[in-house]
Amino acid sequence: MSATTPDLSLYDPFTGMRFAQHCFLCGTPTPAPSDSVLVFDRWLLERYQLTDLQIKLLDQSVLAYPELRMPCCAECRQQYVEPLEQTVAQAVQTGAVALRSLDEKTLFLWLGKMFYGVMLLEILNELDPLVKPLYPLAENTQLLRKLQCFFQVFQALRVPIVYEDFTPASIFILETAPLEDTIPFEYDDDLSTMTFSIKLDETVLVSCLIDNGLLRQAMGRVYRDAQRPLHPIQIAEFKARVYYGAYLLNVVPDYFPRPVQPGDTELVFDTLIDDVTREIFNPWENSAYGTSLQEMWKRWQIPYTEIMRDARQPLSYLYDQDGEPLVLERWEGLTEK
Numbered sequence: 001m002s003a004t005t006p007d008l009s010l011y012d013p014f015t016g017m018r019f020a021q022h023c024f025l026c027g028t029p030t031p032a033p034s035d036s037v038l039v040f041d042r043w044l045l046e047r048y049q050l051t052d053l054q055i056k057l058l059d060q061s062v063l064a065y066p067e068l069r070m071p072c073c074a075e076c077r078q079q080y081v082e083p084l085e086q087t088v089a090q091a092v093q094t095g096a097v098a099l100r101s102l103d104e105k106t107l108f109l110w111l112g113k114m115f116y117g118v119m120l121l122e123i124l125n126e127l128d129p130l131v132k133p134l135y136p137l138a139e140n141t142q143l144l145r146k147l148q149c150f151f152q153v154f155q156a157l158r159v160p161i162v163y164e165d166f167t168p169a170s171i172f173i174l175e176t177a178p179l180e181d182t183i184p185f186e187y188d189d190d191l192s193t194m195t196f197s198i199k200l201d202e203t204v205l206v207s208c209l210i211d212n213g214l215l216r217q218a219m220g221r222v223y224r225d226a227q228r229p230l231h232p233i234q235i236a237e238f239k240a241r242v243y244y245g246a247y248l249l250n251v252v253p254d255y256f257p258r259p260v261q262p263g264d265t266e267l268v269f270d271t272l273i274d275d276v277t278r279e280i281f282n283p284w285e286n287s288a289y290g291t292s293l294q295e296m297w298k299r300w301q302i303p304y305t306e307i308m309r310d311a312r313q314p315l316s317y318l319y320d321q322d323g324e325p326l327v328l329e330r331w332e333g334l335t336e337k
């Protein structure tokens, strides 16, 4: 393949559900276990000392971070995955400002790679006949359809793709205040809503990977107000809003690659969201949001009853009673509030 004629052919692993022993990006058979890449790259494992840590899959089986791998051919690894990881690693090394100034597409592809990697592990695990998962993803057609849409835009990691007038994901970039910030690395996800969050030193990236930026629009004010160093309990609240908001999202975008003309060097994708026959978000319910808060605030052990003391206005550390942004340097327990 010469440099002047890039390969614009798309790949769809969902046709025939080809996930095992095929490159996750291009579908090339990868029979050897060494034909693979780490879901969380080596530099992350080293920088944040994750080598001995484990991750729990949905069926409760446990894997160590270095065991989290996805099949990948040598070409895709060298040409696409490694350069992407290098770009982000360098930015993290340089500092939070460099990380925050990476372009959205790079962040989307990088977050997307880890999200998709975790997802693949879950699916591959389920295809193991000995495993009886509680909530089988491979049988969840709605989720598979979302994942398929996600993969269409995510393969911009390999194929030069222009997103015409849209951005595939909502990406939020937050900064923690150092005073009570003790955890350098943190990662969580919600596979069903395709939401993913990762903390790298003082920077926290939170993303809903399949909403065409709708959540970020809807959270415009909260996100603007959060553009300041935040206490970890405030970050957790922000994440609860994103995770719950993603859960309310009621639409899945459709993506349409334009027909390729001779001489084209990139694909152009258009998108459509059906906001005519259905609401974009289901209605917000404080009681359900309170559960999301409780989950995100687990570290602070705040009881649900405290969170919901005022059912019309669940407990907040981002805003005070009058709805003004709250400055919180130390969290000194519930009585402080």
Ligand SMILES: [Zn+2]
Pocket (backbone or CB within 6 Å): 023, 024, 025, 026, 027, 028, 072, 073, 074, 075, 076, 077
């Ligand atoms: Zn490949």
